[in-house]
Amino acid sequence: MSLSGNWYLALSAVLFAIGAFGLLVRRNVLVMFMCVELMLNAANLTLVTFARMLNDIGGQALVFFVLVVAAAEVVVGLGIVVAIFRRRSGEGTTADDLHIMKG
Amino acid sequence: MLGVLVVQVAVATKVDAAVFAIAAFFVLVGAIGVVVARNPVHAALMLVMTLFGVAVLFVEQQANFLAAAQVIVYAGAIVVLFLFVIMFLGVDRRENIAFEPLRAQRPLAVGLVASSLAGLLLLGVAAHWSVGAHSVAGQLRGQPGGDVAALGRAVFTTYLFPFEATAALLVIAVVGAVVLARRPPQARRPDREQAAAPGGDGPPGDRTAGDVVGDPMDALAQAVANAVASGLVSLPEDLPEGQRQEEPVGESAAP
Numbered sequence: 001m002s003l004s005g006n007w008y009l010a011l012s013a014v015l016f017a018i019g020a021f022g023l024l025v026r027r028n029v030l031v032m033f034m035c036v037e038l039m040l041n042a043a044n045l046t047l048v049t050f051a052r053m054l055n056d057i058g059g060q061a062l063v064f065f066v067l068v069v070a071a072a073e074v075v076v077g078l079g080i081v082v083a084i085f086r087r088r089s090g091e092g093t094t095a096d097d098l099h100i101m102k103g
Numbered sequence: 104m105l106g107v108l109v110v111q112v113a114v115a116t117k118v119d120a121a122v123f124a125i126a127a128f129f130v131l132v133g134a135i136g137v138v139v140a141r142n143p144v145h146a147a148l149m150l151v152m153t154l155f156g157v158a159v160l161f162v163e164q165q166a167n168f169l170a171a172a173q174v175i176v177y178a179g180a181i182v183v184l185f186l187f188v189i190m191f192l193g194v195d196r197r198e199n200i201a202f203e204p205l206r207a208q209r210p211l212a213v214g215l216v217a218s219s220l221a222g223l224l225l226l227g228v229a230a231h232w233s234v235g236a237h238s239v240a241g242q243l244r245g246q247p248g249g250d251v252a253a254l255g256r257a258v259f260t261t262y263l264f265p266f267e268a269t270a271a272l273l274v275i276a277v278v279g280a281v282v283l284a285r286r287p288p289q290a291r292r293p294d295r296e297q298a299a300a301p302g303g304d305g306p307p308g309d310r311t312a313g314d315v316v317g318d319p320m321d322a323l324a325q326a327v328a329n330a331v332a333s334g335l336v337s338l339p340e341d342l343p344e345g346q347r348q349e350e351p352v353g354e355s356a357a358p
Contacts, residue, residue, distance in 0.1 A: 003119045008160065009227050011127050015134055015153075017220040022138035024212035028198060030143050030189060034150050037181065038134050041157050044169075051243055052164045057257045058240035060250065063169050064258060067176050068269045072276035074181050078188045079283035085192055093143075093192055096204055 008049040016042035027094040029081055033074065040070050122163055130156035141197040147185045154178045165243065168251045 019038030026032055044063045051059025085093055129152055136149030154177045161170035203209055240261045246253040258266050 003123050003163075006227065007123060007127075008164070010224060011130065011160075013220060013223045013227065015130060017216050017223075018131070018134040018138060020219075021212055021216045022134075024216070025203075025209055026138065026200075027203075028143060030185060031137065031140075031146050034137050034146055034185065037150060037177070038137060038153060041154065041177075044173075045157055045160060048161055048164050048166045048169065051166070055243050056240060057243050057246075057250070057253045058261075060166050060169055060243070060254050061240065061257045061262050063166070064172070064254065065262075065265055065269055067169075067172055068273065071176055071181060072272055074184060075276050075280045076283070078184060079280040082188060082191065083283045094198075 005049045005053040009046060012042040012045040012049070015039075015045065027096055029093045029095055030078075032095065033077055033081075037070065037074070040066065119163065122159065126156045126159040126163070128156075129153070130160070139200070141200055143189045143198075144186065147182055147189065150185070151178050151182050154182070165250045167249070168254050 016039050019035045019042060022035035022038065023032050026035065044066055047059045047063045047066070051057065051063075081093065084098065088097070133149045133151075133153030133156060137146045137153065140146040140149055154173060158170040158173040158178075161167075161173060240257050241253055243250060243253060246256075248255075
C-alpha cells in the first residue's frame with residue numbers, strides 16, 4: 001500500500017508556495033519563469049495525487065495537457081524575452097529594466 | 104493532525120515512505136535552490152533536480168507515462184531551452200540578490216505566501232479531500248495494460264477534442280516563436296543600403312546573429328541588382344517587378 005495522499009498534497013502546497021515566493025521576490029525574468037515552472041509542477045503533483053486517491057485517469061490526462069501547455073508557454077515567453085532584450089541591445093534581464101512605458 | 108499522518112505512515116510500507124522522503128528532499132532543495140541561486144545557470148540546474156524529484160513522485164503514484172514525459176519534456180526540452188536563452192542573452196553572471204528597489208516587496212511576499220500556505224495546509228487537514236465522483240473518465244487501477252494504456256485510452260477517446268486542440272496550440276506556439284524571433288523587416292532596410300557602400304557594416308550596437316549571416320547575403324543581392332542594372336545578366340521576364348530584389352533577401356532572413 002502506498003503512502004497517504006495527504007503527504008503528497010502537503011509537499012505540493014509547499015512547492016507551490018516556494019515558487020510563488022520566488023516569483024514575487026526575484027527580479028531576473030528568467031528565474032521568474034523558472035518559478036512559474038515550479039508552481040506548474042506543484043499543480044501537476046496535486047493532480048496526479050488526486051488521480052490516485054479517486055482512482056480516476058482524468059487527473060493524469062489533465063497533467064498531460066498541462067505539460068503541453070507549459071511547453072508552449074515557455075517557448076512563447078522566452079521568445080518574448082529574447083525579442084525584448086535583443087531590441088534593447090542587452091544590459092541585464094531584470095524586470096526593472098523594462099520601464100519603457102513608465103510615465 | 105500529525106497523529107493522523109503518523110498512523111497513515113505506519114500503514115504504508117517503509118519503502119514507499121523512504122522513496123517519498125528522499126524525493127521530497129530533492130524537490131524542496133531544488134526549489135529553494137532555484138529561488139536563492141544568484142547565477143541563472145545554477146537556478147536552471149536546481150530546477151532539473153526538482154523536476155527529477157517530481158518524476159520520482161509520479162512513478163510512486165502509478166503515473167509512469169507522465170514520469171517519462173516529465174523527464175523528456177521538462178528536463179530534456181524546457182530546461183535546455185532555458186539554458187539556451189541564458190547563454191544566448193549572455194546573462195550567466197552572478198547578480199546581486201540583496202538589491203530590492205521596492206522596499207515593501209519582500210515583507211509583503213513573505214506574509215502573503217506564508218498566510219496562504221498556512222490556509223492551504225489547514226484546509227487540507229480540516230477537509231476530507233477524497234470527495235466527488237470516482238472514476239468519471241475511467242479507472243486508474245486494474246486496467247489492461249496498466250496506467251499507460253489507460254491514459255492512452257482516455258486521451259484518445261474521452262479527451263480527443265482537447266488533444267486536437269493542444270495540437271493546434273503547439274502549431275500556434277511554434278509560429279509565434281518564429282515570428283517573435285524574426286528581426287523586424289524595417290530594421291533591415293538601412294543595412295541593405297549601407298552594404299554597398301565601402302566600409303558600411305550596419306549600424307553599431309545592433310549586432311546579432313542575423314547580422315553575421317545577413318550581411319554577405321545582402322551584399323550578394325546588391326551585386327545581383329547591380330549586374331542586372333548594368334545589363335550583364337537578365338532575370339526571367341515572368342517575375343513581377345518587386346520580386347526580383349526581394350527574393351534573395353527574404354531567403355536570407357529565414358534562419
